[in-house]
Amino acid sequence: MRQVALVGFVALASAIASYYLTNEFGWFGAANAAVALVALVVAAASGARQLGRIGGAASHRVVGRGLLIILGSVVMAVGMERAAAYSKLQFDWTFERAFELAPATVKALRELPGEATATLYREAGDPRIRRTRLLLERMAEEGNLRLRERSLAEHPEDAGRFEVGSSNTVVIVLGDRFETVGRPTEGSLYEALYRLQSAEGGQVTVLRGEGEGDLSRTDDGGYAGLSAALATEGYDLRSVVSASMDEVPVTTDVLLVVGARRPLRAQSLAAIRRYLDAGGSLVALLEPGAESGMEALLAEWGIESPEGVVIDPARDSSWASVAGLDPVAYHYWDHPIAQGLNRNRMTFFSGARSFRLRRPRPEDEVSKVVETTRFAWIETDPTALEQRSGHFERDDHPADFQPLVVCGRYPRNGRETRIVAFGDADFASNQNLRSLYNLDLLINAVHWAAENEPMITLRPKNRPTPVQFPIPLTNTLQTLYGVGLLVPELLLIVSGALWLRRRSG
Amino acid sequence: MTELRALVRKEFACLFGSPTAYLTLTMIALVTALIFFDHLRIYNQILFLYSTTTMGGFDTGAIPDHINLWDRVFFPVMETLGLTLIGTIPLITMRVFAEEHARGTDELLISTHLTPSLVVLGKFLVTFLFVALVMIVSFLYPATAIEQGGLGVEHLAAVFVGLTLHGFAIAAIGLACSAYTSSQLIAAVSGWAVAFTLWDFSWANAFVSERTARFLEAIALHPRYGSFAEGIVDLDNIFYFVGIALVAMAIARFAFDLRRVGS
């Protein structure tokens, strides 16, 4: 029986080995599989027959107990594994916590109106599939998301239907709509889910014409990223030339002014005033050194922005040309706009102006949202922004927390006017929008201004680019010699010495 | 407990009293280091090839995302190591029970206060500790080299945990096979065959229903091991490997019962 079992095991291993080597079950694999099946069944039957021949109550008890122990261990093993799977307890030890879903992703998954299907298209040997699969599995745990995998080669019809161009593409289908994600990360999958659920955020009217940020530009200084982000959140963007604007469009839910650098025309400012008086919402991004008229308008609403630029030496980014000019802020006030933000979720400002707040009317609420450390001050030297490098002394400027983002709520004519002001327009540029938690702060500000508080959340961060630098050969060789080869060498010496010692008794 | 302690000490003395343990450690460490170095060398060559032909350098997005240290070096090595362990660990486990049975010293053990359960527990424990040592030794070089490349310590720890648990599972399978024979050859071959079969059932997908395929995937080693390589430590995967060890221990213990009643 043992020889038969040996033949069976060898044939089984050979059959599987042939599959792994050739990726198919050829005649060799099939023949070995058949031999294995026959041999192992014969060996098992022979063993069972021998077992049936055992005699004596004591023997039966012992065998029965042994089999019960095996059964019990299987039950325990399966039970433990299932209980653990049910608990969904998981530790993400990746460097960037790649598999901990952002609150926004979890929210989007839990709010799926029906069952969505995510199909991962793959080609054999694609190393990215494993990671994407893990990510999708993680997402499926949070919402009504069914997972499938399909081979691109076996489903060529899907390539045209869903515009699937390459392996590691995910197609999410919800009802009769679908979204194709060519480079699946948590962020891109989240955006796809969001688009599928077609949340109606409202209309955002964006002013242009006076040096405001261009939402169509895709270079570092452009604001195309902001445009895409707002669209993802369900907002319909409409661009208006301020010079020709007599009235803010009535369909506007939020008026967005992104860093106007030239003075707005009086009639434009008047239109904005009327809009706000009637209970409109405004999100304004200012720039230090610019006087567009928005500053004076905001001052009418209790949001004054003194001249100068904020310098925060305690918390500046490492790439600031002037020390403290690009503060990284982590002081947040308790406000829906800053929901979820804390010391570990910072926001980045690149040359910002600060604010002073007052209440125009007793019933108005004007508050800070984000501020610097207490070591910051407002530098009024106009050369601060133009210097390439250097260091500014505080001198007589008082050091204090400097608000960088503020907001206000104003009951007006039976409605509520909402204003959010950012002291830095570059905050939302393509270069900076995806830095740290800038995107979340800005989009949440728009949601708050549009009175879409339920949509306020923290969005998934895109995975950093994987390491694509070569490890220098010298380093590699040194490590190989020092660890990779030295350890086996020492082990060989030890084993040789031991063998010689054994021989001598 | 006294008996178990005595057995564990004896097993360690037997294991490390022979050059075989050191030779096994040496072989696995060397193979791992060479495989890793080879992958690293090829990865560097690919990078240079891309950077020179596209004239983009390393930092300009000219290189596809999937050409990176993780996907081109670390994970393929871990995959290879997973299979290498299937090939090498049964060589460690083949003698554990089979040699005792061939020598007849199992009868001597059972004549003492050592029960079959204690014998199985003691031998499994020592083998697992040896496998952990094998993992430490073979993981040193890849971990050091990759740490230079920026993969975090926690992620490396996750991979190490996965590798070690995977090693434990293969060792458990090998030990269970060793318990049923006095021939080390049969023990090794059957250990290979069972572990290899359990590694991945994707070959069966074409022949079975989707439900069966999902079940087979749930009991296969490879998918469970793979998530550790990604830095994810799932409790259910940990219990999967623990479960394999438990069941293998019960099966190994049953060999003693069969011998007692054997016809």
Place this chain on the structure above:
Amino acid sequence: MNAQGQPGSDAGTAAGVGIEARDLTRRFGPHVALDRLSLQVPPNETFGLMGANGAGKTTFIRLVTGYLLPSEGSVTVGGFSPAANPREVKARLGYVMETSRLYPELRVQGFLRFMAGARGLSGGAVSASVDRVIEQFQLADVAKRLIGNLSKGFEQRVSLAQAFLHDPPLVIVDEPTGGLDPVQRGDVRAVLHELQGDRTVLLCTHDMDEARALTSNVAILNDGRLVAHGTTHDVLDRGDPLALFRPHGETAA
């Protein structure tokens, strides 16, 4: 205690323990290795169990130690059943196997310390017992040597020594002089003679001279059956004892 672990007829006393087998049967497939063997090994004496190769001696011993379970019948050691009360049986039992089955990669002292621990001894008791048997069996010169490098004679002494670590009231010795030269055989017999004392020794042998020298009573197995049982002198010195060893030879004592 009987085979069910309840108080019953006891074949043991405070100093030595006895063995009692009733209709003990063991089959290996169609082959009957022991066929309804009923035998009593009295306590406090050296009892010889004899028979040709394959007569069933080792099978009987394995049933006594609990390594095998009977197909039918029962066996008790000092009133305890090896199946129901294995720990009680093993605490009273020392076993020297047919061929020295030791661990060649261990040193003599290390092996003895392991066996002492495996028999439940701990702490100072381990050292005391190991030192005692090393002296008793004159193993001092080889205590630090690897077992694999010992001569056959010393190996057998080590095998004997491990059986006496816990000073058991019953010692089973299976073919202790097999493969030894005459001088070594004499040494082993001398050791066995010294250690008889007030304990029970079950000596399995097919050497009649050895049985005559060491045992007071013998039983002869042939083809799994008891074919002779009585004093050594009565069984081996009268008639044709060799016939008892031949297949199908039966003589009532």
